[in-house]
Amino acid sequence: MTQITLAVTGSISAYKAADITSQLTKLGLEVKILMTPAAQKFITPLTLQVLSKHPVGLDVLLEDDPKRIEHIDIGKETDLFLVAPASANTIAKLAMGLADNMVTSTALALPTTTKKILAPAMNTKMLEHPATQRNLDILKSYGYQIIQPREATLACGDQGTGALATVDTIIQTVKENCL
Template identity: 50%
Template sequence: MMNIVLGVTGSIAAYKAADITSSLTKRGHNIDVILTENGSKIITPITLQTLSKNKVYMDMFEEITPKEVKHISLAEKADIVLIAPATANIIGKIAGGIADDFLSTVVMAAAPHTPVYIAPAMNTNMYENPIVQDNIDRLKRFGYHFIEPKESMLACGVLGKGALADVDDIVRIIEGSIK
């Protein structure tokens, strides 16, 4: 059993986080979900909480306990961090060392001690933007792992690369990453 922190961002593919959570939970893994504010506009915390059987974290300052700093304790507990779907925004934040929300602070506290897997999902033009590609290359140099998006008909009606990888592929990669 792995302790997996799943970050869910504001891509339209956020609804697929339910399938990722369900699949990994059914395989016996513990999933702690961090849902960004924008992600919560697409999928509700209650859905992910029900499927993970754990509290869904959104607000870094919601629960302040003197004996635990939650973004640090989640990072230390995690065997792996998975961001699926990952927007250009979160990729840029991480590449720039910005830690201004719950997810980005957990990632900063986890890496490089804990493997971080990022599964981008965005419009083709956004994905192919040289700034986004530079951020991806930068993160790869720092040891972050990427689960490549697939080519598909995107939500915006464009056929191109940028769709979230298949849930089964994401689960297989994550399960195969811990030896």
């Protein structure tokens, strides 16, 4: 069975991870979820655990099974690493190789051959900032496929590009990469 690791980061769009998880499991994919501390402010781990039928990885320093180093083993087992939504903060950490939470530590431990997809979601000005654009370029050079955010009225009320791609677009991209 194909294993997808869905990394959820701190964005108002984090609630869409429930729909993404549900749709991926309906396709017969095994979905393991990782969450940043900020993501847990937007959606509860329990919601994603129920939908994925797997415990949610929350703390890189919490090792329940002495036979496993969770972030290393997840990296070895995953066929596709999907970051959706990807906040500007997590994008910056991934680009710089920081490993201070379950998402970033697992990403850094991925084999170079693992398929990686990132779906940014943030305010337009944050997305257009030269630092974010540079970080996205760096991630592309690391092999990340970027699903472009869409134009919409954002959570802050601004109109512009930065909304998470539609769930259908994300699911279609995953299907193209592993089914």
